[in-house]
Amino acid sequence: MTEKIIVGVTEASGSRRAVDWAAARAIARRQQLELIGVIGGAVGNVGEGSVLEAAWAATQELLNEEAERVAADDLVVTTRVESGNPVSVLTDASEHAALLVIGSDYRGPGDGPARGSHGIRIAAASASPVVVVPDFEITGERSGVVVGVDGSPTSEPAIAFAAAEADRLGEPLTAIIVWTPIATPRNAVMVMPQAYREGMEQNARESLALSIAGLRSQYPGIEIEEAVAEGYPSAVINELAESARLTVVGSRGHGTVRRLLLGSISHEVLQRLATVTAVVR
Structure with missing residues (x-):
């Protein structure tokens, strides 16, 4: 390299x-x-x-x-x-x-439709990490690096990249994992059992802790926040990204066929860029 x-x-x-x-x-x-x-x-x-x-x-x-x-x-x-x-x-x-x-020509929420078909295709097929820069000012009011974590090996390169960038920038790092409850029909009358919700959150919290284990000793100079949220991952990540200097997500693309595809989450994050965004394989 x-x-x-x-x-x-x-x-x-x-x-x-x-x-x-x-x-x-x-x-x-x-x-x-x-x-x-x-x-x-x-x-x-x-x-x-x-x-x-x-x-x-x-x-x-x-x-x-x-x-x-x-x-x-x-x-x-x-x-x-x-x-x-x-x-x-x-x-x-x-x-x-x-x-x-x-x-990217995307200028933020409320300013035209989602963008990024070329960016998405490039990020999916690239052999190196890809950084997509939106067409708006990343002001001094923003701070921090946000990285999406899902507990899979896909997250590992993204976490490593995000931590290195947070260290370089002297910015705090927020590692976010999002758990999504089972989808049910909109007209279904159903209350999620409390034990189910607590179990999902606890599993997510443990998965996050394992994913970032060792970062604090590797980068003792950066502040690391562990965040667990319920919802849909791309929406939660982009909400955090609105106040961040950089967002990092992983890509599931690999091999001769799958390297032309991004995971749905990274795809959706790139469509509506909230800040400078890196896609790391």
């Missing part, structure tokens, strides 16, 4: 936010930064060569401008223009990256 952060760059404002986020992390972690612009849509039509040439030049100019904008003495920035399907190009590039960062 290389110590290089790759950023997919476009003209969108969300892309600029992604470059800024990636540059700050690269400097803090002493990593290199590579900016990639992708030209899509070429099909080999007559006269397409001149159009492609112009697009290539404009994309390279955009990358140069972004590289110059985030230039710093302790940051190595390279640029690369590729042609093809952006999802395929970026996921292929992730094979040689420590982290892939992309921007």
